[in-house]
Amino acid sequence: MNEFIEQFILESRDLVEQATAALSILEKSPQDPEALDAVLRAFHTLKGGAGIVDFAAMERAVHAAEDALSHSRAADHAVTARVINDCLACLDQVVRWLDLMEQSGEVVADADAQADALIARLVHSVTNDRPLAPAIEKNASASWSNELLKRNPGMRQQAKTAVRFIPPADSFFRGEDPMALIAALPGLLMLEAEPVGEEWPTLDALDPFESILVLTALTGSTGPAVRAHLEGHAGECEVVALAAAGPQGSEQALTPTSRDVLKAQLVFLDSVESRTFIGRVASAGRVASNVLRYCGLGAQADLIAHATRQSLDDNSPRALREQIARALEAQAPLSAAPTSQAPSRPEALARTLRVDAERVDALIRLTGELTVVRNAIGHAVKLAQADTSSLAGTLKKHYGALDNITSELQSAVLGMRVLPLRTVLQRFPRMVREISADLAKPAKLLIEGDETEADKAIVEMLFEPLLHIVRNAMDHGIEDAAVRARKNKPAIATLRMRASRQGDRVLIEVDDDGNGVDIARVRQVALEGGIATVESLDAMSEAEIVDLVFAPGFSTAASVTELSGRGVGMDAVRTAVGRVGGRVSMESRYGQGTTVRFTLPFSVMMSHVMTVEAGGQMFGIPLDAVVESIRVPIESIACIGAAQAIVHRNHTLPVFELARVLRVREEARDQEDAAMIIATFGGQLGGIRVDRIGEPMEVMLRPLDGLLSGIPGLAGTTILGDGRVLLVLDLDGVIQ
Amino acid sequence: MTVAVSANGTIELTGACPVEDAEALLQCLLTTPAGAVDWSACESAHTAVIQVLLVAKAAPVGAPVSGFLRDIVAPLLQRRS
Numbered sequence: 065m066n067e068f069i070e071q072f073i074l075e076s077r078d079l080v081e082q083a084t085a086a087l088s089i090l091e092k093s094p095q096d097p098e099a100l101d102a103v104l105r106a107f108h109t110l111k112g113g114a115g116i117v118d119f120a121a122m123e124r125a126v127h128a129a130e131d132a133l134s135h136s137r138a139a140d141h142a143v144t145a146r147v148i149n150d151c152l153a154c155l156d157q158v159v160r161w162l163d164l165m166e167q168s169g170e171v172v173a174d175a176d177a178q179a180d181a182l183i184a185r186l187v188h189s190v191t192n193d194r195p196l197a198p199a200i201e202k203n204a205s206a207s208w209s210n211e212l213l214k215r216n217p218g219m220r221q222q223a224k225t226a227v228r229f230i231p232p233a234d235s236f237f238r239g240e241d242p243m244a245l246i247a248a249l250p251g252l253l254m255l256e257a258e259p260v261g262e263e264w265p266t267l268d269a270l271d272p273f274e275s276i277l278v279l280t281a282l283t284g285s286t287g288p289a290v291r292a293h294l295e296g297h298a299g300e301c302e303v304v305a306l307a308a309a310g311p312q313g314s315e316q317a318l319t320p321t322s323r324d325v326l327k328a329q330l331v332f333l334d335s336v337e338s339r340t341f342i343g344r345v346a347s348a349g350r351v352a353s354n355v356l357r358y359c360g361l362g363a364q365a366d367l368i369a370h371a372t373r374q375s376l377d378d379n380s381p382r383a384l385r386e387q388i389a390r391a392l393e394a395q396a397p398l399s400a401a402p403t404s405q406a407p408s409r410p411e412a413l414a415r416t417l418r419v420d421a422e423r424v425d426a427l428i429r430l431t432g433e434l435t436v437v438r439n440a441i442g443h444a445v446k447l448a449q450a451d452t453s454s455l456a457g458t459l460k461k462h463y464g465a466l467d468n469i470t471s472e473l474q475s476a477v478l479g480m481r482v483l484p485l486r487t488v489l490q491r492f493p494r495m496v497r498e499i500s501a502d503l504a505k506p507a508k509l510l511i512e513g514d515e516t517e518a519d520k521a522i523v524e525m526l527f528e529p530l531l532h533i534v535r536n537a538m539d540h541g542i543e544d545a546a547v548r549a550r551k552n553k554p555a556i557a558t559l560r561m562r563a564s565r566q567g568d569r570v571l572i573e574v575d576d577d578g579n580g581v582d583i584a585r586v587r588q589v590a591l592e593g594g595i596a597t598v599e600s601l602d603a604m605s606e607a608e609i610v611d612l613v614f615a616p617g618f619s620t621a622a623s624v625t626e627l628s629g630r631g632v633g634m635d636a637v638r639t640a641v642g643r644v645g646g647r648v649s650m651e652s653r654y655g656q657g658t659t660v661r662f663t664l665p666f667s668v669m670m671s672h673v674m675t676v677e678a679g680g681q682m683f684g685i686p687l688d689a690v691v692e693s694i695r696v697p698i699e700s701i702a703c704i705g706a707a708q709a710i711v712h713r714n715h716t717l718p719v720f721e722l723a724r725v726l727r728v729r730e731e732a733r734d735q736e737d738a739a740m741i742i743a744t745f746g747g748q749l750g751g752i753r754v755d756r757i758g759e760p761m762e763v764m765l766r767p768l769d770g771l772l773s774g775i776p777g778l779a780g781t782t783i784l785g786d787g788r789v790l791l792v793l794d795l796d797g798v799i800q
Numbered sequence: 801m802t803v804a805v806s807a808n809g810t811i812e813l814t815g816a817c818p819v820e821d822a823e824a825l826l827q828c829l830l831t832t833p834a835g836a837v838d839w840s841a842c843e844s845a846h847t848a849v850i851q852v853l854l855v856a857k858a859a860p861v862g863a864p865v866s867g868f869l870r871d872i873v874a875p876l877l878q879r880r881s
Contacts, residue, residue, distance in 0.1 A: 236819050243850055243868075243873070247868040255872045255873070256876065257876055264855055267826065267855055270855050272825075273819070275851070
């Protein structure tokens with residue numbers, strides 16, 4: 065990848081983060097001048113960067129956002145929620161572009177349509193409070209330009225850009241001459257003028273000093289040139305890049321699958337009956353326009369949308385049928401070569417890391433100290449050659465120093481992989497707002513402890529699981545407004561995300577003040593889904609029943625909603641969290657709310673393990689699963705059928721023989737006592753019988769790769785001091 | 801004065817017609833609704849002036865000096881009238 069682009073992506077991601085953070089402050093206090101300055105600065109720098117790498121579409125989009133914000137500042141009124149939303153949407157788009165650039169290593173070539181849609185949206189937000197225009201339709205940048213081309217078919221070959229310019233009514237007073245601006249457009253081909261209102265006024269009703277014109281023009285110049293010319297009128301102009309006509313446009317052709325989908329809509333429309341007419345036409349229209357939009361044929365999609373409306377008005381599917389047929393004709397199929405599936409985005413973590421300079425300095429200092437110790441050991445070697453009497457003492461001293469520095473070095477290196485949780489948590493206020501709007505359940509989100517740090521890998525994997533929990537809380541946990549009112553709960557529900565560091569673990573709690581988990585319902589669903597039997601349910605505590613929501617295939621949602629439910633979620637959350645060595649549990653207070661607790665390792669690299677021996681081999685058990693290690697007399701282990709159990713601290717615990725479970729050779733034992741680790745696995749306590757219990761140790765866990773990666777029950781490996789490989793077990797996997 | 805009514809009742813636009821000419825042109829057109837507009841000597845016209853022509857559905861006669869008026873605005877007025 066080009067070095068400039070690499071740098072650009074890095075910096076832009078940072079800026080997007082800064083802008084998002086500042087926008088969320090603005091959201092709470094729209095008058096905050098510092099937050100507004102921070103957003104403007106971030107957008108401005110983003111724009112500059114886009115200019116440097118020649119990414120015109122992004123430059124324009126970001127410029128429009130900057131304009132919208134400056135407009136608020138100039139007009140000296142609070143930034144509206146709408147502008148904030150549009151700016152956030154702009155940042156989202158920027159992130160999508162950056163992702164694409166990261167994959168391809170190049171500037172996104174076909175981003176103009178997306179930029180135009182954003183600009184139209186931003187322009188609309190700004191002009192919203194002064195309705196000059198006959199409402200610039202949402203997302204309709206293309207429909208007027210299509211009409212314009214249709215009226216002027218002769219221009220189709222030359223025209224590259226369409227411009228719509230709606231001068232403010234008072235522009236003549238302000239000394240502006242809109243047509244002079246149009247006249248100077250590069251490559252101007254033609255101009256049309258329409259009145260702002262429905263009809264032209266009569267001559268005697270005309271105020272000659274008020275502009276009533278909507279000017280539309282076609283030019284033979286490219287979008288960037290035209291936009292550059294119209295700079296300063298961003299709020300009044302729309303510029304649309306026109307798709308090249310004829311065969312040049314074939315890179316935007318329909319894929320074979322899209323063609324099939326469109327053809328299927330034609331068949332679907334053939335069997336329309338009056339009873340199903342509205343539904344069928346609307347749905348076929350929506351599918352067809354989505355397909356076209358997906359293929360980058362926004363203009364065609366707009367035509368389909370138009371035809372759908374007409375069909376609905378005419379009460380006949382004809383208009384829509386014809387338009388779909390035209391779209392199929394207009395877009396020749398791609399050559400037989402398979403439309404190479406864009407390489408699916410690897411879930412691999414980003415390859416670059418921005419590191420605080422202080423952390424690098426610490427590392428440099430440590431390498432210096434390490435050199436000193438190396439030299440000291442070199443000295444000890446010389447001493448050893450001469451005389452051995454003082455060697456042991458000297459070596460011991462240097463070993464101590466080396467040990468200290470290695471640990472420090474290790475934590476400094478790990479520190480470089482650390483990110484504050486803010487990077488993921490700050491995305492949620494907006495998610496909650498959107499979900500809240502979708503579900504019409506007013507809710508606010510409080511975030512605490514977002515400065516808590518964790519390994520980059522942990523922080524980055526958290527988004528999906530957290531999002532799932534938040535959706536579940538909003539969808540199933542939090543009650544409808546009416547129910548909340550009946551229960552005397554505040555109308556606005558509260559979601560809380562709390563992060564904190566607990567030793568070498570990171571704790572994240574998500575709680576809501578909704579209805580909690582409906583135990584009876586969980587029981588019923590677990591029974592129906594065959595997840596548990598009546599007997600096992602009867603033996604379960606409430607907490608254990610709540611835990612069933614993490615069972616694969618579990619869903620209590622009465623209706624499967626778009627947002628959450630289908631039962632593929634909570635077990636996926638547990639799996640994802642488990643993969644990085646974390647745990648997730650749920651606590652419910654019926655009628656009062658639910659808390660979901662994530663316990664995650666601070667670092668995926670370092671872990672504390674307890675070593676044990678079974679079948680003559682050494683294994684590591686993650687220390688955070690270990691509750692205690694005990695020795696019990698053999699006779700206290702009761703055999704119940706094929707299973708074993710012990711009574712420990714008044715609880716009956718199942719006992720597993722590690723050697724047997726792992727199918728390693730069992731050693732004949734003639735001890736009177738059994739060594740046992742009491743640990744939590746699968747959400748329960750249990751005993752693991754081993755031959756010998758070793759020591760707890762801190763190890764650098766190597767993730768499993770290659771053939772090992774598929775083995776369940778194995779969390780990773782590490783090398784012991786004597787060179788042996790230690791297999792570190794994942795107890796949940798082992799016992800299952 | 802860049803807007804003037806000639807002896808035969810034709811409204812003539814000459815030179816550069818600034819924004820103020822819109823008012824004058826509007827008055828002329830109101831008083832002589834059927835009056836022809838001759839812009840062959842017009843070098844440029846402010847949007848406000850063209851807007852009056854558009855509202856009046858007037859198709860000026862003659863080919864003005866300005867390429868923009870001749871090639872771009874004239875067809876626009878032609879379509880409207």
